[in-house]
Amino acid sequence: MRSPLAPDPASVTVLHAVQPGDGGVARVVVDLVRAQRAAGLRVAVACPPGTVLSAAVRAEGAETHDWRAGRDPGPRLVRETRELARVIRAVGPSLVHAHSAKAGLCARLALRGRIPTVYQPHAWSFEAVTGTTASLARRWERFGARWADRILCVSEAERRTGEAAGVTADWSVVHNGVDVARFATEGPPGNPVPTVVCVGRLCRQKGQDVLLAAWPAVLAEVPTARLVLVGDGPDGERLRAAAGPSVRFTGAVDDTVPWYRAADVVVLPSRWEGMALAPLEAMASGRPVVVSDVDGARESLPPAHTSLCLVPPEDPAALAAALGRLLGRPELRHRLGREAHAHVLSSFDVRRTGAAVAGVYRDLAGVRGAEHREPIAQ
Structure with missing residues (x-):
């Protein structure tokens, strides 16, 4: 009773x-x-x-x-x-x-x-x-x-x-x-080169290997692009061996906020999730995200963003196309970032x-x- x-x-x-x-x-x-x-x-x-x-x-x-x-x-x-x-x-x-x-x-x-x-x-x-x-x-x-x-x-x-x-x-x-106030930032990053950031444990679940497989196609579209993988985990050594000079590994960090703020686009190509925190944190920071269509992804994105920001899991070609599209269109990135921040503020406050x-x-x-x-x- x-x-x-x-x-x-x-x-x-x-x-x-x-x-x-x-x-x-x-x-x-x-x-x-x-x-x-x-x-x-x-x-x-x-x-x-x-x-x-x-x-x-x-x-x-x-x-x-x-x-x-x-x-x-x-x-x-x-x-x-x-x-x-x-x-x-x-x-x-x-x-x-x-x-x-x-x-x-x-x-x-x-x-x-x-x-x-x-x-x-x-x-x-x-x-x-x-x-x-x-x-x-x-x-x-x-x-x-x-x-x-x-x-x-x-x-x-x-x-x-x-x-x-x-x-x-x-x-x-x-x-x-997420704590929207903690992640809030003022305006776009103003990077000298287009920067993609992936925050997550370096493991099979988070799909960084899929991202590295997609990265050459991104560079073919945007040759100056840089990729930053934030985090550590059991796949770190293997991923580092597969990465080229345009990819940086930060290792484990105490605070992810500066990395979201440094990003033009945040990506998380997971193989499975319940509802990942990293995309919510990125959107709270006013950054557009590209995520794989696993559990929780559609529910976390603004509905109007799914056609641009949602890709099939384990599909390097689709992932590269989505990243290249956003990296090549600054105004689109900025608009999506503003909309993402408003979306998290209204629906995903901790x-x-x-x-x-x-x-x-x-x-x-x-x-x-x-x-x-x-x-x-x-």
């Missing part, structure tokens, strides 16, 4: 279980922690120690608990689940909010419906793999849904992808948001996201868990 009244915020403890400890997921969690702390909730975060996320949530005043979890499932899964269960017992949360596939797996195995649980995939696990592994991931997501009181998706497309995979759940969709997630929590107030109530894993 759900309580008709929201609980006193001072009596509510939220535990965020998070893996990974960096990138877009970490930025989403930091924003939620900030909003929830401001609302008077007790907030705890279980995440890998020594990460950007661990330091950031500690700076926000949240309790931090070391949870040594890797990105992938494997032989450490039992230990990782037991460690998370120990954190849950120590914190005594009113609600657990699990972020990403690994945290969703461990949290649901540890809790099995005993405490109200929100699972936020941040893109589905089965999209990152193929063959038998993908089949197993779909089977788990279908089975594990029974131990989530709410599955929280960041786009309607992400929800539809889950439904198409056979996941049956009580769904909420809350779009990602305060809207925080308020909507708070609404999900209120909706679960008084829920004692799903039908399958078992002791928390030891």
Whole structure:
């Protein structure tokens, strides 16, 4: 039975279980922690120690608990689940909010419906793999849904992808948001050469290899163009080996804002997403974006931009054509940038996201868990 009244915020403890400890997921969690702390909730975060996320949530005043979890499932899964269960017992949360596939797996195995649980995939696990592994991931997501009181998706497309995979759940969709004031900038960059910036972890998901495959065609159209890849990751060495002299790698950076401001165009050629943060941040900075047509992309763009800025995933030719078109038309870039900024300001402010997630929590107030109530894993 759900309580008709929201609980006193001072009596509510939220535990965020998070893996990974960096990138877009970490930025989403930091924003939620900030909003929830401001609302008077007790907030705890279980995440890998020594990460950007661990330091950031500690700076926000949240309790931090070391949870040594890797990105992938494997032989450490039992230990990782037991460690998370120990954190849950120590914190005594009113609600657990699990972020990403690994945290969703461990949290649901540890809790099995005993405490109200929100699972936020941040893109589905089965999209990152193929063959038998993908089949197993779909089977788990279908089975594990029974131990989530709410599955929280960041786009309607992400929800539809889950439904198409056979996941049956009580769904909420809350779009990602960004701090528009932080990313706001004044006017175009005024670069001496046309500059394309890609912000993202250097990994297969983000598709930087597709971008490098497209880049020679961009240079054929705009010979002075330069490409900057911002971030680091497991594919860094391979990508650097494939890049030419017009491509710069920054490595990991503490602040992406200067790179958005330096861009004429921001690109993210992902293979899969829920709703990527980088395009929202770029648009908040008044920059036009080119993105692949994966989950969340159409919902994040101004509707009038889809014909110019949306390309099929894993299509270097289409990507090169879109980038060349924008690089060759400064006035078009400036107009799209202004429209993009207004769009994010009206629809993707991080305060809207925080308020909507708070609404999900209120909706679960008084829920004692799903039908399958078992002791928390030891």
